[in-house]
Amino acid sequence: MTTPRPAPLTRDAYRHLRRIELRWNDADRFGHVNNAVHQALVDSAINAWVIGTGTADARHDPVIPLVVETRCRFFAELDYPGAAEIGLRVAHLGTTSLGYEAGIFAEGAGEPAAQLLFTHVYVDRVTRRPAPIPPALRAALAALAP
Amino acid sequence: MTTPRPAPLTRDAYRHLRRIELRWNDADRFGHVNNAVHQALVDSAINAWVIGTGTADARHDPVIPLVVETRCRFFAELDYPGAAEIGLRVAHLGTTSLGYEAGIFAEGAGEPAAQLLFTHVYVDRVTRRPAPIPPALRAALAALAP
Amino acid sequence: MTTPRPAPLTRDAYRHLRRIELRWNDADRFGHVNNAVHQALVDSAINAWVIGTGTADARHDPVIPLVVETRCRFFAELDYPGAAEIGLRVAHLGTTSLGYEAGIFAEGAGEPAAQLLFTHVYVDRVTRRPAPIPPALRAALAALAP
Amino acid sequence: MTTPRPAPLTRDAYRHLRRIELRWNDADRFGHVNNAVHQALVDSAINAWVIGTGTADARHDPVIPLVVETRCRFFAELDYPGAAEIGLRVAHLGTTSLGYEAGIFAEGAGEPAAQLLFTHVYVDRVTRRPAPIPPALRAALAALAP
Numbered sequence: 001m002t003t004p005r006p007a008p009l010t011r012d013a014y015r016h017l018r019r020i021e022l023r024w025n026d027a028d029r030f031g032h033v034n035n036a037v038h039q040a041l042v043d044s045a046i047n048a049w050v051i052g053t054g055t056a057d058a059r060h061d062p063v064i065p066l067v068v069e070t071r072c073r074f075f076a077e078l079d080y081p082g083a084a085e086i087g088l089r090v091a092h093l094g095t096t097s098l099g100y101e102a103g104i105f106a107e108g109a110g111e112p113a114a115q116l117l118f119t120h121v122y123v124d125r126v127t128r129r130p131a132p133i134p135p136a137l138r139a140a141l142a143a144l145a146p
Numbered sequence: 147m148t149t150p151r152p153a154p155l156t157r158d159a160y161r162h163l164r165r166i167e168l169r170w171n172d173a174d175r176f177g178h179v180n181n182a183v184h185q186a187l188v189d190s191a192i193n194a195w196v197i198g199t200g201t202a203d204a205r206h207d208p209v210i211p212l213v214v215e216t217r218c219r220f221f222a223e224l225d226y227p228g229a230a231e232i233g234l235r236v237a238h239l240g241t242t243s244l245g246y247e248a249g250i251f252a253e254g255a256g257e258p259a260a261q262l263l264f265t266h267v268y269v270d271r272v273t274r275r276p277a278p279i280p281p282a283l284r285a286a287l288a289a290l291a292p
Numbered sequence: 293m294t295t296p297r298p299a300p301l302t303r304d305a306y307r308h309l310r311r312i313e314l315r316w317n318d319a320d321r322f323g324h325v326n327n328a329v330h331q332a333l334v335d336s337a338i339n340a341w342v343i344g345t346g347t348a349d350a351r352h353d354p355v356i357p358l359v360v361e362t363r364c365r366f367f368a369e370l371d372y373p374g375a376a377e378i379g380l381r382v383a384h385l386g387t388t389s390l391g392y393e394a395g396i397f398a399e400g401a402g403e404p405a406a407q408l409l410f411t412h413v414y415v416d417r418v419t420r421r422p423a424p425i426p427p428a429l430r431a432a433l434a435a436l437a438p
Numbered sequence: 439m440t441t442p443r444p445a446p447l448t449r450d451a452y453r454h455l456r457r458i459e460l461r462w463n464d465a466d467r468f469g470h471v472n473n474a475v476h477q478a479l480v481d482s483a484i485n486a487w488v489i490g491t492g493t494a495d496a497r498h499d500p501v502i503p504l505v506v507e508t509r510c511r512f513f514a515e516l517d518y519p520g521a522a523e524i525g526l527r528v529a530h531l532g533t534t535s536l537g538y539e540a541g542i543f544a545e546g547a548g549e550p551a552a553q554l555l556f557t558h559v560y561v562d563r564v565t566r567r568p569a570p571i572p573p574a575l576r577a578a579l580a581a582l583a584p
Contacts, residue, residue, distance in 0.1 A: 039474035182331035
């Protein structure tokens with residue numbers, strides 16, 4: 001392995017947990033939830049949290065987030081049927097960029113199945129040039145501060 | 147329209163309801179949950195129900211269900227974020243085939259967003275030839291009788 | 293089985309064929325492409341065909357198609373790796389509604405793995421009320437007439 | 439941004455390229471291919487390459503790969519309709535672990551839309567304990583050496 005592997009964050013490290021039911025076709029023929037599903041779960045949890053703050057409208061906002069980097073380390077396999085819980089916290093908060101740490105837990109588990117880093121850069125919807133994180137969202141993000 | 151459109155079944159017509167959180171990428175650029183997601187939701191609800199009866203093991207069973215026909219009528223649009231509830235009941239039960247009626251409801255709604263028919267034929271896992279529905283499953287299906 | 297099963301259309305019945313590579317997670321633990329993937333393949337083939345005519349812009353058009361009904365009959369299993377070819381033709385063409393027949397073929401196969409009917413109703417993007425099929429698209433659809 | 443960003447590899451750095459058609463529901467409401475689709479594309483390209491060597495059978499092999507880490511940096515947006523080409527090469531080859539570098543290119547592009555690292559650990563299918571990479575696969579991987 002080429003990557004140093006710090007111990008993963010446990011459930012209590014996160015400021016928000018969202019439950020998402022796993023689906024039949026999340027699992028592949030190796031009998032576990034496919035790796036690419038993990039990014040979809042975190043993406044869905046982040047967007048739902050952001051929309052839930054009332055500070056964003058994905059259809060009309062002039063400034064939108066682009067994902068510029070994701071990392072995912074896997075610690076355990078998830079399986080269907082069952083649910084995942086996705087924990088979120090802010091790892092860093094810059095002027096135009098924002099990093100979320102996310103843990104994916106089998107329902108009720110303290111130790112994660114996977115831990116991810118999602119880096120967003122806010123951009124102008126039309127020009128796709130970096131733009132400041134909207135102030136209302138920035139204020140709301142305090143709730144996810146570690 | 148070429149198809150007669152009977153009134154859709156309401157929530158109370160179903161014998162089982164399963165809640166599935168909608169995901170960011172269930173929605174497409176028309177701003178609603180994509181039509182193909184509806185089959186995935188029902189497929190997931192049926193398989194979870196069957197597995198939950200303790201009468202099936204998708205990895206090892208010598209007899210497995212193949213979907214031979216699906217139909218889906220759409221009545222309303224679903225959107226993310228939010229959850230869908232999938233109602234299930236048995237529409238017909240033959241020797242080797244089985245039809246499920248399913249309704250997809252926005253969480254808490256009485257009127258469906260979509261109503262589907264899923265027809266399963268049980269087959270031998272190796273030969274893919276029709277085989278009788280396993281007796282334990284047949285007994286369990288009584289709980290979904292209309 | 294409750295449904296009469298006319299013989300499926302063969303490859304030469306279609307006016308347009310689009311090749312789509314199958315993906316690892318199209319297949320489920322029964323060792324075949326999951327049923328819900330078939331709607332996604334046809335949806336993708338129809339939209340690509342429509343966009344390719346130059347008569348539609350999914351992001352801005354004031355009139356957009358909603359899928360109001362789909363039907364799918366399955367005749368054979370598809371598997372990964374491999375590609376599917378999706379055949380399209382118009383089954384009916386009304387004022388505001390439009391039915392596509394689609395066949396899904398294993399690459400190079402003459403007999404379909406599945407045959408689908410997709411019924412679109414055109415609606416106003418904002419009000420979601422039925423609206424006439426745009427004349428430029430109507431003209432283009434002649435190329436898919438059976 | 440917290441991550442150093444080396445220049446991405448161009449198309450000619452890869453030893454294998456696989457074309458995968460993009461699908462309607464790969465795109466999300468921000469009008470681009472969703473980030474989680476990138477992992478699915480690479481996963482699909484890797485598995486198809488491995489299966490294509492004739493050295494692996496995902497259904498029966500006693501030793502299977504688990505993805506233990508993925509990283510993805512994004513450089514440009516992809517859109518539907520269109521196709522992606524996925525470039526593959528081996529980044530490191532250990533006794534039980536294996537890293538793939540992958541580039542995702544808009545069809546025909548020299549510069550990537552995204553660059554990924556996928557780390558596989560081979561494990562015993564039943565015990566999920568690390569196991570040596572099968573020798574036949576190890577030999578085949580020479581074709582992906584940088």
